[in-house]
Amino acid sequence: MSAGLIILVLLGLGALGFFxxxxxxxxxxxxxxxxxxxxxxxxxxSALLFTVVPALLLMFAWLLVQPLLVDARVSAGLAQADxxxxxxxxxxxADVRRVSDGIGRVVAAGRMTETQVGALNAGQxxxxxxxxxxxxxxxxxxxxxVFEAAKDHRALSQTGRNAMTVAxxxxxxxxxxxxLSRIRADYRARNVYERFVxxxxxxxxxxxxxxxxxxxxxxxxxxxxxxxRYPALDFFFGTVxxxxxxxxxxxxxxxxxxGTLYISFIALLVAVPIGLMAAIYLSEYASRRVRTVAKPxxxxxxxxxxxxxxxxxxxxxxxxxxxxxxxxxxxxNSSSSVMTAGIVMGIMIIPFVSSLSDDIINAVPQSLRDGxxxxxxxxxxxxxxxxxxxxxxxxxxxxxxxxxxxxxxTMIVVMGAGAAAKLDLNPFEAMTTVTVKIVxxxxxxxxxxxxxxxxxxxxxxxxxxxxxxxxVLALYIxxxxxxxxx
Amino acid sequence: xxxxxxxPAAAAAAPxxxxxxxxxxxxxPRVRRRNAAEAxxxxxxxIAVGLSLAALAALLxxxxxxxxxxxxxxxxxxxxxxxxxxLDKSGTRDRAExxxxxxxxxxxxxxxxxxxxxxxxxIATDGLSDKDVAGLLSAEAAAxxxxxxxxxxxxxxxxIEVSVLAHGRVDGYFxxxxxxxxxxxxxxxxxxxxxxxxxxxxxxxxxxxxxxxxITAPDASDQRPEAAGLGxxxxxxxxxMLVVLVLALPLGVAASIxxxxxxxxxxxxxxxxxxxxxxxxxxxxxxxxxxxxIFINFAGLxxxxxxxxxxxxxxxxxxxxxxxxxxxxxxxxxxxxDAALGIGASKLQSVFHHVLPLAxxxxxxxxxxxxAQALGETAPLLLIGMVAxxxxxxxxxxxxxxxxxxxLPVQVYNWTQxxxxxxxERASGAIIVLLLFxxxxxxxxxxxxxxFERRW
Numbered sequence: 022m023s024a025g026l027i028i029l030v031l032l033g034l035g036a037l038g039f040f041x042x043x044x045x046x047x048x049x050x051x052x053x054x055x056x057x058x059x060x061x062x063x064x065x066x067s068a069l070l071f072t073v074v075p076a077l078l079l080m081f082a083w084l085l086v087q088p089l090l091v092d093a094r095v096s097a098g099l100a101q102a103d104x105x106x107x108x109x110x111x112x113x114x115a116d117v118r119r120v121s122d123g124i125g126r127v128v129a130a131g132r133m134t135e136t137q138v139g140a141l142n143a144g145q146x147x148x149x150x151x152x153x154x155x156x157x158x159x160x161x162x163x164x165x166x167v168f169e170a171a172k173d174h175r176a177l178s179q180t181g182r183n184a185m186t187v188a189x190x191x192x193x194x195x196x197x198x199x200x201l202s203r204i205r206a207d208y209r210a211r212n213v214y215e216r217f218v219x220x221x222x223x224x225x226x227x228x229x230x231x232x233x234x235x236x237x238x239x240x241x242x243x244x245x246x247x248x249x250r251y252p253a254l255d256f257f258f259g260t261v262x263x264x265x266x267x268x269x270x271x272x273x274x275x276x277x278x279x280g281t282l283y284i285s286f287i288a289l290l291v292a293v294p295i296g297l298m299a300a301i302y303l304s305e306y307a308s309r310r311v312r313t314v315a316k317p318x319x320x321x322x323x324x325x326x327x328x329x330x331x332x333x334x335x336x337x338x339x340x341x342x343x344x345x346x347x348x349x350x351x352x353x354n355s356s357s358s359v360m361t362a363g364i365v366m367g368i369m370i371i372p373f374v375s376s377l378s379d380d381i382i383n384a385v386p387q388s389l390r391d392g393x394x395x396x397x398x399x400x401x402x403x404x405x406x407x408x409x410x411x412x413x414x415x416x417x418x419x420x421x422x423x424x425x426x427x428x429x430x431t432m433i434v435v436m437g438a439g440a441a442a443k444l445d446l447n448p449f450e451a452m453t454t455v456t457v458k459i460v461x462x463x464x465x466x467x468x469x470x471x472x473x474x475x476x477x478x479x480x481x482x483x484x485x486x487x488x489x490x491x492x493v494l495a496l497y498i499x500x501x502x503x504x505x506x507x
Numbered sequence: 508x509x510x511x512x513x514x515p516a517a518a519a520a521a522p523x524x525x526x527x528x529x530x531x532x533x534x535x536p537r538v539r540r541r542n543a544a545e546a547x548x549x550x551x552x553x554i555a556v557g558l559s560l561a562a563l564a565a566l567l568x569x570x571x572x573x574x575x576x577x578x579x580x581x582x583x584x585x586x587x588x589x590x591x592x593x594l595d596k597s598g599t600r601d602r603a604e605x606x607x608x609x610x611x612x613x614x615x616x617x618x619x620x621x622x623x624x625x626x627x628x629x630i631a632t633d634g635l636s637d638k639d640v641a642g643l644l645s646a647e648a649a650a651x652x653x654x655x656x657x658x659x660x661x662x663x664x665x666x667i668e669v670s671v672l673a674h675g676r677v678d679g680y681f682x683x684x685x686x687x688x689x690x691x692x693x694x695x696x697x698x699x700x701x702x703x704x705x706x707x708x709x710x711x712x713x714x715x716x717x718x719x720x721x722i723t724a725p726d727a728s729d730q731r732p733e734a735a736g737l738g739x740x741x742x743x744x745x746x747x748m749l750v751v752l753v754l755a756l757p758l759g760v761a762a763s764i765x766x767x768x769x770x771x772x773x774x775x776x777x778x779x780x781x782x783x784x785x786x787x788x789x790x791x792x793x794x795x796x797x798x799x800x801i802f803i804n805f806a807g808l809x810x811x812x813x814x815x816x817x818x819x820x821x822x823x824x825x826x827x828x829x830x831x832x833x834x835x836x837x838x839x840x841x842x843x844x845d846a847a848l849g850i851g852a853s854k855l856q857s858v859f860h861h862v863l864p865l866a867x868x869x870x871x872x873x874x875x876x877x878x879a880q881a882l883g884e885t886a887p888l889l890l891i892g893m894v895a896x897x898x899x900x901x902x903x904x905x906x907x908x909x910x911x912x913x914x915l916p917v918q919v920y921n922w923t924q925x926x927x928x929x930x931x932e933r934a935s936g937a938i939i940v941l942l943l944f945x946x947x948x949x950x951x952x953x954x955x956x957x958x959f960e961r962r963w
């Protein structure tokens with residue numbers, strides 16, 4: 022049975038459980054619901070939950086674990102001696118999976134029956150042509166060992182799938198039977214139901230933790246894997262980034278970090294003065310009408326997807342900077358540059374700076390302003406000498422948050438900054454960032470065993486640690502400041 | 508600007524010379540300076556607001572002016588005789604037999620028909636070679652005609668009026684992207700062809716029309732920007748949003764209810780809270796790495812599949828949804844809970860029967876904003892293989908969730924990486940479609956908030 026069908030059957034069983042539970046509880050009370058501890062509805066609902074939820078959890082766990090076990094079995098079966106020179110076990114397994122999947126499609130398309138497939142022999146039939154008919158393209162002829170392994174793979178998967186169907190349905194029926202058999206007039210169905218729901222709520226809130234654990238684990242494991250192939254010292258202190266797909270690459274992170282920080286710095290140079298002054302103007306000077314129009318408009322900038330900024334950098338800002346500044350000044354003739362990416366990214370983070378600063382400036386008590394104005398200071402003197410110093414920690418926090426956003430930004434730099442890893446000061450040169458290199462090392466058909474691919478995880482970990490650090494610091498500063506006036 | 512702001516301490520340290528008794532209505536130089544500084548400061552603020560708005564305007568104008576032409580496309584219309592001798596030599600109309608006629612055959616058929624139509628109308632070709640005349644047609648045109656004939660074999664033997672795509676450069680000429688000068692410098696179009704195109708336009712055989720295929724057609728290969736469309740990308744994005752909605756809404760609401768209404772203050776809940784706050788700020792590309800490592804390499808889900816994209820985007824938007832849902836729950840006054848508890852409801856009943864319905868508009872608003880964020884996200888999708896060239900529409904869900912597909916923002920990126928300048932127009936056009944979807948989502952969110960928000 023397919024997973025979708027199993028889910029449908031489970032839902033059907035659940036609905037059955039609900040009605041049976043309700044009916045049974047009423048019967049137990051002799052048709053008088055006042056004699057029940059819980060409303061009949063709760064008896065039904067708890068029967069439904071006990072039927073559906075454990076079975077669903079089992080199914081998802083099974084779907085996750087089964088491919089791993091099957092792969093391990095088949096992979097062990099494929100003797101190492103079978104390997105043709107130059108082929109790795111992982112690539113071979115990918116072939117096996119693809120062929121196995123293809124046979125499945127052949128059967129599903131009705132071109133062959135199971136028995137015909139069982140009798141197939143790679144030596145005699147052209148498996149590649151057969152699979153091409155159902156849209157599975159293979160790079161080379163299928164070797165007999167691979168084909169046998171694929172048949173094994175398919176048989177094992179099917180056995181596993183059948184076992185799963187039986188196990189899941191059995192668990193659902195068991196849950197149904199147990200929950201129905203417990204129903205009596207004084208059974209505390211509502212309490213049971215509520216405890217069950219509470220457990221589900223806790224589980225849901227743990228997803229966030231699981232995500233973090235997943236991120237950290239996947240990054241750390243692959244990074245350690247990378248450091249086995251490439252020395253950590255060379256990675257952190259190397260000044261050359263030059264990946265070679267034949268091996269012998271230089272994978273120093275410094276040029277990438279430099280590009281990242283340089284671009285983020287320019288972005289902040291654009292965003293901080295504009296964002297801060299806009300926030301000051303809108304909160305201290307602007308009339309109500311101007312504020313209700315201008316504030317949402319500026320915040321639109323934060324809602325625009327970054328790919329739009331990327332295209333803006335690529336099509337408009339880049340060529341403009343090149344033709345008007347870089348070429349006349351003799352600073353280079355590349356339209357993708359640190360300046361392009363920096364300016365566009367600056368525009369993107371203006372709303373972060375301005376709306377956060379706005380909140381913080383508004384949090385400064387009015388009495389401070391009134392005192393300053395009462396002493397005869399002009400509004401601008403009040404802002405510069407009273408409001409801003411009082412709001413400074415919060416503003417610094419806002420700037421740090423914006424910086425973390427800039428450092429982790431991907432699409433603008435992918436499209437606007439270029440791909441050349443350089444340690445250079447000229448802002449009109451193309452440079453590259455950590456995020457750009459993560460994208461370029463991980464897109465396309467990559468083999469997972471090479472240092473050139475794994476380096477992306479080390480880059481990702483570095484990025485994660487930097488942005489996390491900036492965030493924790495910024496949140497700490499903002500929170501500490503908030504408490505001052507509360 | 509700095510000296511105008513002398514601190515009170517500085518003013519006290521340097522006592523003013525005995526003030527000349529002047530009218531208070533006439534400002535002295537110091538007051539004038541301070542007032543000037545005040546005016547300047549105000550102007551800086553105004554400039555900052557103006558710059559932000561100008562940036563927004565420049566962004567939108569650049570995208571709109573670049574992308575609007577993508578919604579119109581140059582088509583060539585002329586009669587074509589679908590000669591049986593060329594398309595179906597057996598004369599049986601058998602499908603397998605018909606498929607033997609390749610796009611090459613149809614291409615020649617179209618080219619002949621175009622030349623004939625030009626000759627019939629008496630339009631001068633100025634000695635352009637036959638190949639150059641045929642070059643006005645898109646390479647996709649033959650495939651379009653072939654699909655039409657395969658769908659309806661009864662057409663064979665008849666003369667039909669076709670309306671097919673013109674070559675991308677001809678299209679660019681009518682949209683102002685290609686000029687006579689630039690045509691001289693590139694190899695794939697000649698000025699003579701453009702002159703002929705002008706004449707055809709004057710004769711009414713060639714013209715710009717609304718381009719519905721841009722929304723519905725799948726992507727096309729590198730040399731055919733005129734045929735590229737967003738169909739697969741829109742479907743892929745839709746599927747992913749479906750996954751995000753189905754997973755993120757219940758998970759996010761459940762997590763928020765627990766954290767806001769039930770969670771005791773202890774280590775575990777503190778950990779969860781810190782986690783959510785920090786997850787919201789993790790760069791999106793890190794979620795892409797997570798998706799690649801966990802969903803594709805570990806769990807063995809297929810690359811380029813909307814299910815993987817949806818899962819990654821779910822994890823990414825979950826913090827946003829949780830934060831806004833908690834705000835919505837917090838906005839429901841405690842008196843509601845107290846009243847429910849007071850008449851004997853259990854804690855869970857008070858939340859599910861009373862608090863949740865009242866918070867629903869706020870929650871939905873948050874979810875929609877989360878969806879909008881997910882819809883525009885690109886970087887994590889690049890890592891899970893959504894950049895692949897996909898021409899086949901994914902099947903209907905749930906199986907279609909595992910078929911390869913593209914996504915709107917990724918399609919934009921994909922098109923910007925190609926050589927032909929025609930693709931830039933397509934990319935900007937795709938962004939307009941994306942922004943329209945976002946506009947609709949946000950408008951729904953705003954309407955929901957306006958209509959159902961209650962002030963307590």
